[in-house]
Amino acid sequence: MPRTGRRMSRAEAAAKRDQALDYWRAGKTQLWIADTLGVSQAAVCKWVKGVDQDLVTLINTQVDVKKELLQLSDNQRNIINKEVDERLRYITFFNEAAIKNVTAAVSKIGDETTQVEHRLLAETILKGKETVLGKTPDTAVQVVNQLGGQGPLFANPEEFKQAGQELLDAIG
Numbered sequence: 056m057p058r059t060g061r062r063m064s065r066a067e068a069a070a071k072r073d074q075a076l077d078y079w080r081a082g083k084t085q086l087w088i089a090d091t092l093g094v095s096q097a098a099v100c101k102w103v104k105g106v107d108q109d110l111v112t113l114i115n116t117q118v119d120v121k122k123e124l125l126q127l128s129d130n131q132r133n134i135i136n137k138e139v140d141e142r143l144r145y146i147t148f149f150n151e152a153a154i155k156n157v158t159a160a161v162s163k164i165g166d167e168t169t170q171v172e173h174r175l176l177a178e179t180i181l182k183g184k185e186t187v188l189g190k191t192p193d194t195a196v197q198v199v200n201q202l203g204g205q206g207p208l209f210a211n212p213e214e215f216k217q218a219g220q221e222l223l224d225a226i227g
Contacts, residue, residue: 071092071094072102074092075088075092075094075098075099075102075103076102076103076106078091078092079099079102079103079106080106080107080110080111081110081111081114082110082111082114085099085100085103088103153182153183154183154223156179156183157179157180157183157223158223159179160176160177160179160180160183161180161220161223163176164176177218180218
């Protein structure tokens, strides 16, 4: 796309910057991005400075998977695609449910929360963390350690709210 010489509006510049960042993360060169978006290479350099090309690994993995799929029959590819779609629907459903549960638990936390309510809400937050962020050795140990004790899972309501909010911030 050739450059026109006219000055872009802030909205146009922001949209082109977002596109440039997406292209950069996908592994495109600054020159290619500048030519494609019709902006200077200096502008692209400024926009992408310090931004990792983090999508390159994902793209390469996707290419490898698609190459393997090409070796299979149409029927095998259809079976795989259906299974992947079904699993993604389940993952999405459980992540959304966990987020709703954590949000509800965080909103109920207060000084008037009884120890039993406190424990149930804490379990909701911890299980939500495990559901959404994945079951890693670190989160599994945290959940087991915190759920295994008999006392409160958090020292005070503020700590409790902070834990829930950190989870929501991590996923939002």
